[in-house]
Amino acid sequence: MSTVAKIMNKQPKTVGPGVSIVSAAKKMRIARVGSLFVKKGKKLVGIVTDTDIVRRAVATNKSLGKMTVEKIMTTPICTIEGSQPVDDAQDMMGDLGVRHLAVTQAGEIVGVVSVRDLLMFYKRYAQSKILPEAPYSEPKIFQD
Secondary structure, rough: OOHHHHOOEEOOOEEOOOEHHHHHHHHHHHHOEEEEEEEOEEEEEEEEEEHHHHHHHHHHHHOOOOHHHHHEOOOOOOOEEOOHHHHHHHHHHHHOOOOEEEEEOOOOEEEEEHHHHHHHHHHHHHHHHOOOOOOOOOOOOOOO
């Protein structure tokens, strides 16, 4: 089985804790990602996801232009070592009820893995078992 490091996004996006939720959401849309790490100085202090924005801000009818990422971010960041099998990431996401995990190497965050990354991995895996000789075409979807 493949490792988490092989399927992770190696260039996770970051945002400062004082950034407005609207600005963070725009950054997610432009980057076509569903999460941003929250960086204070040189330290990652949390993660904000599209789900956080919907459940903790939009659904509470708060002023999105004035509310900052720091108010809705998830902290501490849930992590998984990059050398662990993909199945461990799936189990951890299910157990913790999250859709994104920071991927670490020797305690340092080096990437992020999402539910979408897992779905794409399992899709490729299933296709290789069913029709190993069939060509594979990557869908043109870029959101996680």
